[in-house]
Amino acid sequence: MTKPQSLFEKIWKAHEVVSISDEESLIYIDKIFLHERTGSIALQSLHSSGRTVRHPSKVFCTMDHIVDTFPGRNDKTLMPGGTNFIVSTRKEASKAGINLFDLNDPRQGISHIVAAESGIALPGSTLVCPDSHTCTLGGIGLLAWGIGSTEAEHALATSTLRVKKPRSMKVIFDGMCQPGVTAKDMILFLISQYGVSGGAGYAIEFAGTGVLGLESEARMTLCNMAVEFSAFTGFVAPDQKTVEYVIGRDFAPRGSDLKIAKVYWQNLHTDVGALFDKEIVVDCSKIRPSVSWGTNPSQVIPIDDNIPKLEMIEAITDRLAAQKALKYMDLEPGMELKGLPIDGAFIGSCTNSRLSDLRLAANFLRGKKVSNKVAAICVPGSTKIKIKAEEEGLDKIFIDAGFEWREAGCSMCFYAGGETFGAGKRVISSTNRNFEGRQGPNTRTHIASPLTVAASACAGSICGAYDA
Amino acid sequence: MREFRQHVGIAAPLPLPNIDTDTIIPSREMKHVSKTGLAQGLFSGWRYLNERKKEPNPEFVLNQHRYRETTILVTGENFGCGSSREHAVWALLEYGIRSIIAPSFGRIFLTNCVRNGILPAAINENQCLDILSLITDQNIENRIEIDLEKNLITLSNGKSFQFELNSTDRENLLNGWDMIDKTLINQKEIIEFEKKDQPNRPWQYR
Numbered sequence A: 001m002t003k004p005q006s007l008f009e010k011i012w013k014a015h016e017v018v019s020i021s022d023e024e025s026l027i028y029i030d031k032i033f034l035h036e037r038t039g040s041i042a043l044q045s046l047h048s049s050g051r052t053v054r055h056p057s058k059v060f061c062t063m064d065h066i067v068d069t070f071p072g073r074n075d076k077t078l079m080p081g082g083t084n085f086i087v088s089t090r091k092e093a094s095k096a097g098i099n100l101f102d103l104n105d106p107r108q109g110i111s112h113i114v115a116a117e118s119g120i121a122l123p124g125s126t127l128v129c130p131d132s133h134t135c136t137l138g139g140i141g142l143l144a145w146g147i148g149s150t151e152a153e154h155a156l157a158t159s160t161l162r163v164k165k166p167r168s169m170k171v172i173f174d175g176m177c178q179p180g181v182t183a184k185d186m187i188l189f190l191i192s193q194y195g196v197s198g199g200a201g202y203a204i205e206f207a208g209t210g211v212l213g214l215e216s217e218a219r220m221t222l223c224n225m226a227v228e229f230s231a232f233t234g235f236v237a238p239d240q241k242t243v244e245y246v247i248g249r250d251f252a253p254r255g256s257d258l259k260i261a262k263v264y265w266q267n268l269h270t271d272v273g274a275l276f277d278k279e280i281v282v283d284c285s286k287i288r289p290s291v292s293w294g295t296n297p298s299q300v301i302p303i304d305d306n307i308p309k310l311e312m313i314e315a316i317t318d319r320l321a322a323q324k325a326l327k328y329m330d331l332e333p334g335m336e337l338k339g340l341p342i343d344g345a346f347i348g349s350c351t352n353s354r355l356s357d358l359r360l361a362a363n364f365l366r367g368k369k370v371s372n373k374v375a376a377i378c379v380p381g382s383t384k385i386k387i388k389a390e391e392e393g394l395d396k397i398f399i400d401a402g403f404e405w406r407e408a409g410c411s412m413c414f415y416a417g418g419e420t421f422g423a424g425k426r427v428i429s430s431t432n433r434n435f436e437g438r439q440g441p442n443t444r445t446h447i448a449s450p451l452t453v454a455a456s457a458c459a460g461s462i463c464g465a466y467d468a
Numbered sequence B: 001m002r003e004f005r006q007h008v009g010i011a012a013p014l015p016l017p018n019i020d021t022d023t024i025i026p027s028r029e030m031k032h033v034s035k036t037g038l039a040q041g042l043f044s045g046w047r048y049l050n051e052r053k054k055e056p057n058p059e060f061v062l063n064q065h066r067y068r069e070t071t072i073l074v075t076g077e078n079f080g081c082g083s084s085r086e087h088a089v090w091a092l093l094e095y096g097i098r099s100i101i102a103p104s105f106g107r108i109f110l111t112n113c114v115r116n117g118i119l120p121a122a123i124n125e126n127q128c129l130d131i132l133s134l135i136t137d138q139n140i141e142n143r144i145e146i147d148l149e150k151n152l153i154t155l156s157n158g159k160s161f162q163f164e165l166n167s168t169d170r171e172n173l174l175n176g177w178d179m180i181d182k183t184l185i186n187q188k189e190i191i192e193f194e195k196k197d198q199p200n201r202p203w204q205y206r
């Protein structure tokens, strides 16, 4: 009998071209995704060293980070020098002969969203992108991870990467979550319990009834923040839901290919008895809607808890970091988060801007109004999502409630010198990073689920959907 | 790529865990499609009182006289976590940083360092606190010697520490190899892999 294998082991083996040493393997890369922020420099550098893209048809590029999200946008953008990134990406992409989802292309959107919704990321495959949130795609059962630009050049030129094999971890979300608790709250809970380095060095399989119960889109939200847990990547074994999600998408297999693919995908699970280097079990009933109070994604508490007192934080360096974070956030140890007035609310990003996120928020917002003290913005993750949402009338609900409704892109998930809620402003955001300055110099970011963002926007202060 | 064997230089303390790449170089400082022109933006949120005018913040360590010639950073765990931006490494490199000493590093950042000739030297938490307290002590010279051949960090008072780096990255740094050239040695295996894989997963080759 063959030894039981984990899904990670299976995908790794299926992509191992050669084992270079005890620690490193040459891994075959099925798909490469680029965006105008970091892809432009990778292509430019590759070309200037006289190299070419080995398989242009396996390489995709979108415009998401720098493009404006204002209606009627063009190559001009608020980011100083931004146009240059857009124009040079277009030029390099055409020189390389890769697939480009340019502005005004109906397939444009945030890379990690587009790669899934266009059927580019497929179960059991490998995909890399010079962007840390590439792990999002693990939600449909593949190994997808973020790399640097030099590594991207390597992948473009050779269709491979030299990868040190990560250890394997299984995180079991056991039981069902309470109403109002979303995939975002699940991953925030995990990081708050085990720290931002909790997953360092591991490829993490998310499993258990709590994960099985999630739809593909929510699984991507869960995997999106595996990088905030410092994991190599995170993924969920594909199941019937995954196959249904994938079939029929633009670049997904069809006809006879699909027949073979369906059989291939069936074997993509962890065998009974397979061993992991580490296992964590999370009791889903303990998870509550959560919000961050600090400047890293482990500094998170349930909405109605108090910010920890400094003496409760054991490690000295963590205490120092908490002190610095509270100063930046203009908060005091021990104080309540609930009821804290906010200036801005943002629904968007590769974490939470899929159709299901927009539906969830819109459902809450129907017939309600955003507080007049709050600037509220909703940015769909892709042009396709935007169009679908408009077909369903979600745009109207957002607009009627007082949200701005935008074109697809990363938008205010990060600040590149363009748009910001402003210095000293307090923002509740469905994004993944609450780092200092992430949304603008001295902007104070509280990350939460889109549902909590919607509820807080209406209340004008931090608040859960069920308290509203 | 520039090779790394030995280096002697001034070390500056950044005693915080989880310093992310947004902090190392904020996105707003990545103004051109280029690997250069980034040093000015290094740590800009902390380094300047007024970022637009680049007015130095006297409190920030790299602005202090004693640390003006810094080429080594000593910092807390998980340094370089967050965004994959290689600009963080290019900015450090352009500023003159040759090595970073910390208990651990962000994964993508660590590879980015090695690919650009910066040595990420991992030591345990207590050793790190030791080095931090020594280089902060005004009575001790904050010059550090790092020897990659011996995996050894030596402080000016003679104290020394072994650091860790996996053998693959160590070898690549010592030799300054170009990874693409190195991988192309396996060209034949890559082609064979594709030939064997294609009938099993034809959809990946359309």
Ligand code: SF4
Pocket (backbone or CB within 6 Å): A064, A065, A110, A111, A131, A133, A348, A349, A350, A351, A409, A410, A413, A414, A431, A432
């Ligand atoms: S939405 Fe935010 S986190 Fe996601 S890729 Fe864009 S900038 Fe990065």
